[in-house]
Amino acid sequence: MTQYTARLTGAVPFNLQETFECGQCFRWLPGDDGSYTGVVGRNVITLRTDGDDLLVAGLDQAEAEQRLIPYLALDEDYAAIQEQFRRNTQLAQAVDYARGIRVLRQDRWEALCSFIISQNNNIKRIRGIVETLCNTWGEPLPGGRSSFPGPEVLASLTEEDLQPLRSGFRAKYILDAARKTASGEVDLDHVASLPTEEAAAELCRIRGVGIKVAHCALLYGFHRIECLPVDVWMKRVMSTMYPQGLPEELLPYAGIAQQYLFHYSRSHPELFEA
C-alpha cells in the first residue's frame, strides 16, 4: 500500500499517462491503480491523481514542491499555451486529443544520454536499454529501481563493457558523450548558459549527437521549449499539416507544440501516410 506523503494542488491540465507515455521520457512505469512510479535524481517517486491534485509518495511536502513543481513543469502556464495552440486548427486537434501532456524538465545528462540511445530505435527497446543502463551502472534504489548513472561512471567503461547493454552502434556514442561531459570538454552547465543555437552546436560536438538529438536534449533536459526536434513522425506531421512550416506565433513554444503533434501522429498514423 503506497503511502502518499505530499500533495501538489491545482495541477491542471495534467495527465500522468499522457505525460509519461508521450515519448519524452523512458523510465516512468504504470502501477495497477493509475499511479506512475519513476526515478527523479536519487528518489523513487510514485504519483497519483486526486481530482485536480497530485499525490506524491517518496518525498515530503517541502521536497515535493521544490523538486516536482519544476520537474513536472507545474510552473508553466499551460492554460495560456493551450489557448494559443487552439487558435491553430491543426494543432487544436492534437491538443484536444491529449490535453494533459506536459513537457517535463528532466535531468540534462539523462535526457542527452537517453536520446542518444533513441536514434534509429523504437521506444520499447529504448526503455529496455535505458533501464538496463541504470540497473547495471546506476545506484540501487528502493523498489528495485536505480539512479541514472552519471557520465563520470560511464566515462571509464569500454565498448566491450557496454556489450551487455545491446545498444549496438550507439555504445561508442554513449561513451563519447560520457567522456566529453565528465571531462568538461562539453560542459552542460555552460551549454545551459548559451543561446539555443550555440547550445545545440556545442552538444553536436559529441559523436552520435546530431541536430535532432541535440534538440531533444535541449527541450527535455534544458527546458528550451522553443526547440523543435524533427524525427520521422514529425517529418510526416510537417509535410501533411505544415508544409510551409509552423506558424510564426507558435515558434516560441515549438517544442511543446511538437509534443502534442508527435503524440497525436503516433496515435493516428493513418492520417499521416507518406
Place this chain on the structure above:
DNA sequence: CGCCAGGTATGAT
C-alpha cells in the same frame, strides 16, 4: 523473414 524504429556519420554526386 523483411521492414522499421523519436538519426547520424560517411562517402559519393
Place this chain on the structure above:
DNA sequence: ATCATACATGGC
C-alpha cells in the same frame, strides 16, 4: 550543398 547507405539490435 544534397543524397544514399551502413550501422546493431530487436519489435512486430
